[in-house]
Amino acid sequence: MLAYALATGIVFGLYFALVGIGMNLVFGVMRIVNLAHGDFIMLGAFSAFWLLAVLHLPPPAAIVLGFVAFFLAGLPVYYALVPRLARAREPEMLSLILFFGLSQTIEALAAMLFGNSERSIPGRLLGRGPVHLLGQTMPRAWVYAAAVSLAMLGLVWLYLHRTRLGRQTRAIMAARQEAVAIGIDIHRISAIAFGIGAGLAAVAGVFAPFMLGSFTPALGIPLDLTSFAVIVIGALGNPLGTVLGGVIFGVTLMLMRAYLSSFADLLPDLVLILVLLVRPAGLLGRQVRRA
Amino acid sequence: MTSALLEIAGLHAGYGSIRVLWGVDLAVRTGETAVLLGANGAGKTTLLKCLAGLLPARGGAIRWRGEDITRLPARVRVRRGLCHMSELGIFPDLTIAENLDLGALFVDRATARRRRAELYTLFPILAERRHAAAATLSGGQRKMLGIARALAAEPALLAMDEPSAGLSPKLVGTVIESLARCRAAGLALLIAEQNVRFLDLADTVFTLEGGRAAAALTPDAVRQDDRLRRAYFGMGM
Numbered sequence: 001m002l003a004y005a006l007a008t009g010i011v012f013g014l015y016f017a018l019v020g021i022g023m024n025l026v027f028g029v030m031r032i033v034n035l036a037h038g039d040f041i042m043l044g045a046f047s048a049f050w051l052l053a054v055l056h057l058p059p060p061a062a063i064v065l066g067f068v069a070f071f072l073a074g075l076p077v078y079y080a081l082v083p084r085l086a087r088a089r090e091p092e093m094l095s096l097i098l099f100f101g102l103s104q105t106i107e108a109l110a111a112m113l114f115g116n117s118e119r120s121i122p123g124r125l126l127g128r129g130p131v132h133l134l135g136q137t138m139p140r141a142w143v144y145a146a147a148v149s150l151a152m153l154g155l156v157w158l159y160l161h162r163t164r165l166g167r168q169t170r171a172i173m174a175a176r177q178e179a180v181a182i183g184i185d186i187h188r189i190s191a192i193a194f195g196i197g198a199g200l201a202a203v204a205g206v207f208a209p210f211m212l213g214s215f216t217p218a219l220g221i222p223l224d225l226t227s228f229a230v231i232v233i234g235a236l237g238n239p240l241g242t243v244l245g246g247v248i249f250g251v252t253l254m255l256m257r258a259y260l261s262s263f264a265d266l267l268p269d270l271v272l273i274l275v276l277l278v279r280p281a282g283l284l285g286r287q288v289r290r291a
Numbered sequence: 292m293t294s295a296l297l298e299i300a301g302l303h304a305g306y307g308s309i310r311v312l313w314g315v316d317l318a319v320r321t322g323e324t325a326v327l328l329g330a331n332g333a334g335k336t337t338l339l340k341c342l343a344g345l346l347p348a349r350g351g352a353i354r355w356r357g358e359d360i361t362r363l364p365a366r367v368r369v370r371r372g373l374c375h376m377s378e379l380g381i382f383p384d385l386t387i388a389e390n391l392d393l394g395a396l397f398v399d400r401a402t403a404r405r406r407r408a409e410l411y412t413l414f415p416i417l418a419e420r421r422h423a424a425a426a427t428l429s430g431g432q433r434k435m436l437g438i439a440r441a442l443a444a445e446p447a448l449l450a451m452d453e454p455s456a457g458l459s460p461k462l463v464g465t466v467i468e469s470l471a472r473c474r475a476a477g478l479a480l481l482i483a484e485q486n487v488r489f490l491d492l493a494d495t496v497f498t499l500e501g502g503r504a505a506a507a508l509t510p511d512a513v514r515q516d517d518r519l520r521r522a523y524f525g526m527g528m
Contacts, residue, residue: 164392167385167389167392167393168393168396170382170384170385170389171382171385171393173384174382174383174384174385175379175381175382175383177345177377178377178379178380178381178382179382180344180345180365180366181343181345181365181369181375181377182369182374182375182393182394182396182440182444183365183366183368183369183370183396183397183444184366184393184396185366
């Protein structure tokens with residue numbers, strides 16, 4: 001039971017890292033908590049439902065389409081909301097309210113348009129038969145999701161460390177005013193980061209029905225909490241810390257499910273409180289930033 | 292009407308309800324070095340922020356090669372050759388090589404590569420540690436990196452906010468030496484300082500007092516003026 005909890009914990013942990021990384025990227029660049037992140041994921045789950053279960057597209061096509069469509073949709077959302085926020089007196093507080101409002105709006109619209117009933121997608125759409133991994137047997141869809149998550153996390157790393165745009169993104173994260181002073185176009189780079197955050201949410205959303213069993217328009221808030229716990233464990237504003245945060249969260253969740261199953265749903269809140277008490281900067285708070 | 296590279300006329304600026312600059316006049320000609328003297332809180336940093344486009348001017352004008360740039364965003368000013376070096380001057384989380392690449396944001400690839408080689412020759416310590424995070428550098432080395440990054444942008448004028456801040460006298464000497472080399476290569480400098488040693492570099496000196504800049508003085512005039520000496524450098528000078 002322990003070995004199974006650890007193995008599935010790592011698999012789910014990689015997926016949770018994907019769930020959280022978009023929110024963390026946006027926070028790192030814009031110092032804004034995007035509370036609509038979970039709703040982007042929820043919309044990604046609906047896209048997956050139509051693309052995979054209704055239109056029967058192959059999963060890789062659904063992933064790419066989801067990413068591109070949400071990336072493109074994220075750009076106007078950025079320009080409509082964030083530059084306005086930046087001019088406000090208390091942008092961080094205001095961002096919470098604004099994005100909470102956006103989250104509520106998206107959820108309400110989704111409920112009106114698509115209904116509140118639970119939907120699911122058959123796991124066999126991601127391949128039939130169980131997979132043996134880390135000495136355990138688990139559904140193929142889980143491993144599929146973990147592998148894609150790992151690949152997306154790798155791509156985020158490559159973007160941040162190996163491209164000109166990524167370097168400018170990291171410069172903004174490190175010293176915002178300095179970045180303006182040397183001529184970086186803050187809004188262009190931030191809009192792209194926001195678009196990437198939305199695209200990553202879409203990919204996380206494609207796998208949400210498989211990892212969570214089913215979904216409804218109300219999925220947003222619990223996913224926000226999960227994302228928040230994952231990125232606070234890792235380190236706010238440090239996208240790579242998210243991987244560590246995701247795996248710790250995943251393993252803890254699976255251990256809780258195995259040994260204390262009635263408390264498992266409390267986990268995001270418990271972990272958040274614990275980390276905020278013990279290491280408010282996150283586990284990788286300073287070291288990684290300085291290393 | 293003017294031969295000045297940079298001309299600031301009647302500049303007003305501040306934060307919230309606080310007014311810091313009350314009509315500053317200042318001009319720097321091509322290839323010339325101007326030192327801006329002022330006590331802490333006199334408004335040196337505010338002036339340089341306005342110049343870089345980091346803080347909006349509330350009145351007056353900033354002209355660059357005769358053109359009004361008062362309302363232009365920071366990145367357009369950098370593109371035209373007006374660069375700013377803050378007290379921090381670097382991105383601590385990025386490597387030295389990445390810092391230099393970011394400096395050359397608007398420079399074409401071939402020029403940037405040639406420029407980088409020159410900068411590594413000028414500052415060997417940066418070449419040695421090019422893949423280390425800038426945060427691992429010592430205070431003096433960071434200042435070198437800040438200067439190198441500013442130079443990578445191929446500026447026509449570099450405005451510097453207290454390049455001597457936090458440095459030992461020996462390192463101040465090194466900084467002045469490297470700036471003297473840039474000056475010899477035709478770079479115009481506007482250096483906000485409290486350190487008297489920077490007078491050695493200066494063609495003109497402006498003093499900033501109560502949010503207003505006094506008329507241009509020669510370095511010798513500053514050295515010989517008792518009141519100014521007392522105000523800026525203490526008695527020991």
